Each structure stands twice: as structure tokens, then as C-alpha cells.
Amino acid sequence: MTMQLNPYVYAEAIQAQLASIVDVPVYANFNRNYATESQFLTWQLRNVHQPVYTGQTQSNKGIDTPTFQISVFSQSMGNAFNLSNDILQSLHGYSGEFGDQFFVAKADVFWLYNTYDNELGLNQIILDCTLYVPA
């Protein structure tokens, strides 16, 4: 038997947790106005999902495993890598209170790739972080 946490709580927790790891601005979603800043990161939540078991009883579900993508932006490639490393070191394998909101059994960070946006002049590094949330 388990319950679905409100994704709004996930959003609050992700914002709080990321802001506690890095010293640069943290935003949900990208906004062109941010592109004037030398470095910042954005996040987007997806894949909020609990496996559903045998029916009839709605609470007969597994644990939730939401994923959020973290996009690290920096005018300096070195800073982008170091910022991403801070997130990797802090989050990967983390178990405990997440964003002072709920307990995560583990956080699993997957470094996807780095890229460069010539128009904005920003290096980007994309990471995925999956949370395993027993509730």
C-alpha cells in the first residue's frame, strides 16, 4: 500500500535541493532572459510514475520514481563541468531527506552529455536524476 505524493512537493524539493548544492541561480525551465547570466541551471520534472499492481484497490502500488533533468548553463566550459560535478558528487547515491520535504531511498544521477549553444554563447551539460520515493 502506498500513496502518490503531490508533484508540487517534488518541484519544491528539487528547487530547494539544487539550490543547496550550487551557488548559482536555479530555475524551473529555461527562459531566454536568463541567457544574460554567466551561469545558472534549470530543471524539468518528468516521469512521475508508480507501478500499478493488481487492481480494485487504488493504493496497491509500488514506489514512485520521478526523474528530473538538470541543465547546467555556463559561459565557461570549465565552470559548467565543475558545477555538474558538484551536483554529481552531492546527489548520486544520496539517500535521505530531499529538499527538506520527503525521504528518498536513493537518488541516481546519469550524466547525459555536454553541448554548446552558439547563439546564446552558453555551454550546457545535461544530467538526469531519478528519485526513488517510498511513501
Place this chain on the structure above:
Amino acid sequence: MALIDKVLPGYVATLWMQDDATPTPLTDTQLGTWTAQVTTIVGTSAGGTGASGMQVPVEAIPAFGSDDAVAAYGIAGQRTGAKITTQNQPTSMTITSAWNSADAAMLQIREDGYSGSVIRTYVVAVYDGTDTVAYAFNARVGGLQWDMSPAAEGKFMFTLHPVGGSSYGWSTNA
């Protein structure tokens, strides 16, 4: 406090062992007693106090409990037979760890395995960030194996053979 009331993923389970080279295993009663007994083996990261225990860095906790042992009877003239449970022994746990030759717990298990006679208390602790449920048992170590397959990190595998009888117990901080 109530027992943990939620579905927990397997990887919140951790394995702990007494850290003495020549341990005094818990008594049958103590194995089912959290306060001042099991809690001292479970580390703080899993809700215990951990003064006399250390964590065994396993890849996963295998299934544990008791073996299924039955006597099956077929009775002439009946459509179905019957299964009658017999006295089941606690299940042996075959455990895989990523081999770290400097890890204190692995070295101690290696020593115990060479000895073959050391009886030590092990604890499987399941922790939800607030409360802990623990399954403690006394066991010897057997079946030491190292697998240095080049396809993955080196593995250290061993089997914990419970001493049987009533030397296991459940406890909780609740």
C-alpha cells in the same frame, strides 16, 4: 511510534555485523530486542546507534526467512495429497559484494570464513529515514568466492549460514 507503514524498495535494506574479531553473538532473546541490543549493531545511517557494528557493503540483500520444508503425503483413494510443514531452518543468504580488499567488514568475513567456527550476529535493517525494522540472526560464514571476471568489477561472494534453532529475531525502534 508505529511500524513503517509504506512500500519500501529493497535497496533501503542494509546488512550489518558485529565488529569484534571474536564476537559474542546476541542471545535468542536479544536478537529480538532493539534497545541496547540490535540497535548497537545497526549504524546511524539506518537508524541505529552502531557502537559495536559495521556495515557490510553488499550489492543487494538476498531473500531471507526460512526454508520451505514439507512432508508430502499421498493417500490412496483421495483425489489430493497433503503437505505438512516440517521444522524449517532459517535460509542461508548468499551475498555478493563489490570486492574492496581494504574494507574492514569484508576482511572480517574472510577471516570468519577461514575459521569456519566463528558465530556472529548479523542484522538486516530496513530504514525509511525515520524508523527501522531489523531482522537479526546468528550465523557462520561459508563459501568464500572471489570472481574477477573482466566484464565487471571484482565480486566477493559468501554465504551466511544461520546457526538455526531460534537464533533469529525481529525488532524495531517503534
